[in-house]
Amino acid sequence: MSILAVERVTRRFGGLVAVNDVSLAVEPGMIFTVIGPNGAGKSTLFKVIAGFLAPTSGTVRFAGETISGLKPHIIARKGLVRTFQETTVFKEMTALENVVIGHHMRARSGDLGVLFGLPAARAEEARFRETAAEILTYLGLGHVLHERARNLPHGYLRALGIALALASEPRVLLLDEPFAGMNPEETDQAVRMVRGIRDRGVTVLLVEHDMSAVMRISDRILVLNFGNRIAEGTPAEIQSDPAVIDAYLGQADDMVGL
Amino acid sequence: MADQPPRAAGRTLAGFAVFALVLLVVVPLALASQPYWLTVFSNAALLALGSLGVWLTFSIGRINIAQGAFTLVGGYVTAILATRYGISFWVCLPLSAAVAALVGGLVGWPILRLRGVYFSMITLSLTSTAGLLFLNGGALTHGAEGINNIPRPAVLSSNLAFYLASAVLLLLGTAVIWRFAHSRLGYVFRSMRQNEDLAWSLGIDVARYRILAFVVSSAMGGIVGAMFAISQQSIFPSSYTVNDSVTFMLYCFLGGLDYVAGPVFGAFLLVIAFQLLSAIESYQALLYGVFMIGCMLLRPNGLLSLVLAPPGAEQSS
Numbered sequence: 025m026s027i028l029a030v031e032r033v034t035r036r037f038g039g040l041v042a043v044n045d046v047s048l049a050v051e052p053g054m055i056f057t058v059i060g061p062n063g064a065g066k067s068t069l070f071k072v073i074a075g076f077l078a079p080t081s082g083t084v085r086f087a088g089e090t091i092s093g094l095k096p097h098i099i100a101r102k103g104l105v106r107t108f109q110e111t112t113v114f115k116e117m118t119a120l121e122n123v124v125i126g127h128h129m130r131a132r133s134g135d136l137g138v139l140f141g142l143p144a145a146r147a148e149e150a151r152f153r154e155t156a157a158e159i160l161t162y163l164g165l166g167h168v169l170h171e172r173a174r175n176l177p178h179g180y181l182r183a184l185g186i187a188l189a190l191a192s193e194p195r196v197l198l199l200d201e202p203f204a205g206m207n208p209e210e211t212d213q214a215v216r217m218v219r220g221i222r223d224r225g226v227t228v229l230l231v232e233h234d235m236s237a238v239m240r241i242s243d244r245i246l247v248l249n250f251g252n253r254i255a256e257g258t259p260a261e262i263q264s265d266p267a268v269i270d271a272y273l274g275q276a277d278d279m280v281g282l
Numbered sequence: 283m284a285d286q287p288p289r290a291a292g293r294t295l296a297g298f299a300v301f302a303l304v305l306l307v308v309v310p311l312a313l314a315s316q317p318y319w320l321t322v323f324s325n326a327a328l329l330a331l332g333s334l335g336v337w338l339t340f341s342i343g344r345i346n347i348a349q350g351a352f353t354l355v356g357g358y359v360t361a362i363l364a365t366r367y368g369i370s371f372w373v374c375l376p377l378s379a380a381v382a383a384l385v386g387g388l389v390g391w392p393i394l395r396l397r398g399v400y401f402s403m404i405t406l407s408l409t410s411t412a413g414l415l416f417l418n419g420g421a422l423t424h425g426a427e428g429i430n431n432i433p434r435p436a437v438l439s440s441n442l443a444f445y446l447a448s449a450v451l452l453l454l455g456t457a458v459i460w461r462f463a464h465s466r467l468g469y470v471f472r473s474m475r476q477n478e479d480l481a482w483s484l485g486i487d488v489a490r491y492r493i494l495a496f497v498v499s500s501a502m503g504g505i506v507g508a509m510f511a512i513s514q515q516s517i518f519p520s521s522y523t524v525n526d527s528v529t530f531m532l533y534c535f536l537g538g539l540d541y542v543a544g545p546v547f548g549a550f551l552l553v554i555a556f557q558l559l560s561a562i563e564s565y566q567a568l569l570y571g572v573f574m575i576g577c578m579l580l581r582p583n584g585l586l587s588l589v590l591a592p593p594g595a596e597q598s599s
Binding site: 074076095096097100101105106107108112113114115116117121124125126128129131135138139140141145149152188189192 | 458461462465466467469470472473476477479480481482483484485486487488494
């Protein structure tokens with residue numbers, strides 16, 4: 025059974041159809057990518073899946089359960105967690121504090137326990153700090169645990185955003201353009217990081233612009249154009265699909281990764 | 283592995299002990315024979331308590347100009363219960379907090395969806411609305427005449443006793459808010475201030491926590507209202523106006539929004555400064571204004587930023 029299934033989802037904004045009757049199915053352990061030119065509806069689809077927008081019609085299922093229409097924090101608690109475009113982290117907190125927040129939804133101790141510093145809550149808190157430090161070290165941020173996020177360089181922030189999401193122990197991680205604005209070397213690093221996440225047993229759905237990275241990393245690719253699904257398949261199939269080449273016509277070849 | 287290094291935690295505890303010592307021992311000894319100044323310090327302690335609540339709503343990223351409304355609610359609850367039903371103040375006090383908290387929860391639920399200036403404007407108008415409600419409360423609130431002859435419990439009849447009660451409440455309030463700020467709940471609150479969408483996406487029930495912050499803030503406002511009601515022994519719809527709500531907020535700005543001690547420091551400094559300036563009465567407001575503007579321009583992070591490092595940066599290079 026697919027862990028994440030989008031079934032005939034349409035999302036309209038007034039007269040504009042941002043996503044039109046799109047379906048997709050992500051199998052566990054996969055890296056699944058949604059690509060498309062600007063304005064193709066990728067971000068809208070992404071927001072619908074994560075619960076930040078309700079679909080106009082259609083449903084989103086997570087592990088067989090309908091999640092469309094649920095609030096984002098409920099969806100996150102079920103194990104479907106998103107990251108944001110660019111470098112969205114809590115800028116005024118240290119790297120470690122950021123990741124501790126990411127743990128919050130796995131907490132068992134209640135608010136009162138945390139407030140009064142009861143032993144169980146304290147122990148949990150200490151455990152969170154430990155695993156937060158572990159995750160940060162795993163992603164190469166072990167040396168900046170106590171640095172405020174806003175003082176960190178761009179590439180680190182991207183990794184921190186992913187560390188935040190990983191801390192919540194997702195079953196499916198939604199990555200919003202994780203390679204945007206990276207140079208080839210940074211992209212290589214990020215590609216390894218995303219593979220590493222998948223190897224830890226997390227299914228990955230990513231929305232991306234950078235074609236060469238996508239072709240290297242994805243198990244399966246869905247192509248959107250003007251809100252419509254125009255192709256789906258393995259990277260090799262996508263690269264030779266005439267409809268895809270058509271949609272990207274006029275763009276530089278290296279954008280398409282051909 | 284502690285995020286707050288043990289030394290810093292120890293310093294905080296020591297700071298709190300010194301603060302408690304000053305409030306409970308030094309001030310009473312120094313001012314025992316000066317009832318007027320004892321009253322000034324009682325006022326400062328209670329206003330600081332109200333500001334601490336406002337500070338908590340600041341920590342979730344909401345500029346709250348409604349605290350006057352909740353002091354009014356707390357004051358009227360105590361006034362009505364004590365004068366009409368003869369209920370003991372020690373029952374009235376927690377009930378004032380509870381009713382203010384309940385009102386805070388009911389009002390907060392819809393308005394906390396608003397952010398920025400929209401939230402502030404609504405809270406501002408709440409203070410006026412509360413005044414109007416009590417003005418038109420009929421026999422229950424006696425309109426503009428207000429409620430007089432609110433009994434003051436015998437234990438608190440002396441200025442010193444009332445001051446000590448206020449100081450103890452302030453210490454308790456400070457401890458509660460400090461725990462909020464420095465536990466994981468504080469992280470959660472600050473995360474909501476910095477990016478609500480990201481907080482939602484990490485499974486944080488933002489709606490629930492912002493109501494929690496507002497309810498705690500309102501309860502503290504209610505306690506302050508109850509205390510002032512027995513200290514003035516009367517309450518009117520105009521006892522707390524928009525001005526008072528703004529002042530609660532200003533104490534936070536002045537002391538510094540990054541520190542729990544900020545609103546306490548701000549309240550004591552301004553209340554005492556205002557008394558000292560009263561000698562030159564006609565320029566009091568002018569000097570006060572110039573002082574505030576100067577602070578905002580020169581120390582935008584609050585006066586405490588002169589002596590304290592921003593939190594969370596203890597180990598950064």
